Amino acid sequence: MLDLIESGRYASRTQVLRESEELRGWREATLNEFQDSIARSKAAAAAGEGESVQAVVGPLIAEIRAMGNARK
Numbered sequence: 001m002l003d004l005i006e007s008g009r010y011a012s013r014t015q016v017l018r019e020s021e022e023l024r025g026w027r028e029a030t031l032n033e034f035q036d037s038i039a040r041s042k043a044a045a046a047a048g049e050g051e052s053v054q055a056v057v058g059p060l061i062a063e064i065r066a067m068g069n070a071r072k
Contacts, residue, residue, distance in 0.1 A: 001016050
């Protein structure tokens with residue numbers, strides 16, 4: 001923490017701690033959003049909604065292979 005203050009990045013320990021708490025809050029909120037998204041996706045898949053993995057990944061694999069072939 002002292003390195004951050006001495007470098008001029010922060011003016012005080014309070015400022016370092018405040019930003020640390022803000023970042024922790026942001027990280028937790030982001031993680032919660034991600035977990036909610038996963039839960040919604042699982043529920044949709046269980047209900048038969050959405051596309052198959054092959055339908056989504058297949059074109060990506062083909063594109064990657066084409067890029068590899070173009071380099072040869």
